[in-house]
């Protein structure tokens with residue numbers, strides 16, 4: 001019995017294992033089918049099989065099949081740090097982190113007190129992710145509880161697997177963006193109760209950073225995390241030198257910026273720290289020991305002049321994921337994000353292979369979010385989120401792809417030249433949600 005199975009035939013790439021060595025330079029092992037077939041159960045939106053087309057067509061002779069020419073099909077891309085309210089902050093001129101927050105970001109986030117503004121931005125943001133092939137993200141809302149209700153409501157409509165949280169911030173920001181210890185706890189808990197594990201939605205406790213939370217609020221965030229197993233924690237860490245100096249002034253008794261979060265119980269395997277450009281060996285040791293995660297934000301670190309993150313030569317092994325950080329970041333495209341990551345690695349004297357980049361955007365980022373049982377590759381039973389890249393999307397792409405002789409060359413030129421123009425279709429749990437020619441489905 002074939003039930004409501006659907007086949008998608010194209011060149012297919014996915015990864016089932018992390019690199020064999022824990023060394024960051026090790027290559028992941030690709031599963032690549034030049035003529036592959038992905039079989040999806042369209043009723044429950046999961047993967048049935050992924051293999052050579054000939055092999056699977058023999059097993060499913062009556063399968064309805066959609067064929068894609070000159071295309072590459074991969075798991076949906078994952079973005080581990082991004083701010084949905086900052087779609088209106090992207091490309092703001094001339095500042096580094098603290099001035100950028102005060103002059104552009106905070107004034108914009110004030111508008112999200114209005115649920116209509118939040119709903120409009122959330123819908124636009126999710127469509128923009130899908131247009132870029134991103135099907136899962138770890139997302140900041142604003143301080144307003146309604147901003148997160150609006151976001152999850154829009155995500156639920158598209159059935160995307162999203163993690164989001166209400167920002168906790170009670171100082172060093174305009175009055176309209178400050179909550180209190182009590183209200184931040186009550187609002188976060190109410191959102192957890194309503195949304196965490198509701199369909200594909202997941203919650204992240206979200207203290208903005210150590211500058212905008214009092215010690216009492218950070219302690220309360222740590223208590224919330226302890227009281228809600230399975231919930232995430234997201235924040236910013238060691239992004240900018242002036243930021244780090246300010247944290248030192250605010251918490252003189254703590255050994256380091258990371259130690260502030262550690263002291264209040266915010267480290268752990270579901271804790272994702274964005275940036276981490278300026279960590280020392282002891283910080284790495286604690287991150288490693290607690291299995292905390294780093295989110296590397298290349299376009300943002302360059303745009304805000306924050307510094308060059310080292311993807312290799314970590315003093316202690318820590319999972320590094322990769323993220324756009326829009327609107328400090330300048331593109332929704334994970335391909336463009338990897339393009340900039342590659343250049344940062346060049347400047348740091350290290351390397352970033354295309355295989356590693358595609359691993360990171362899919363299974364690597366899924367692992368960093370503890371979601372590799374659900375998404376990140378095409379193993380049987382995984383949620384069928386996938387992207388179809390068009391290798392002839394522009395004249396230049398077509399010309400460059402035509403002379404690629406190896407998979408590595410194909411992937412590398414796709415990640416360097418590609419952006420939303422390269423995303424032909426995006427599918428979410430077995431349903432098409434973006435089609436380049438037709439728009440949102």
Ligand code: GUN
Pocket residue numbers: 083097101105208209236239300325328
């Ligand atoms: N640190 C605290 N808030 C923010 C933010 O919104 N963006 C970035 N890039 N860093 C931050």
Ligand code: ZN
Pocket residue numbers: 081082083236274325328
């Ligand atoms: Zn950020």
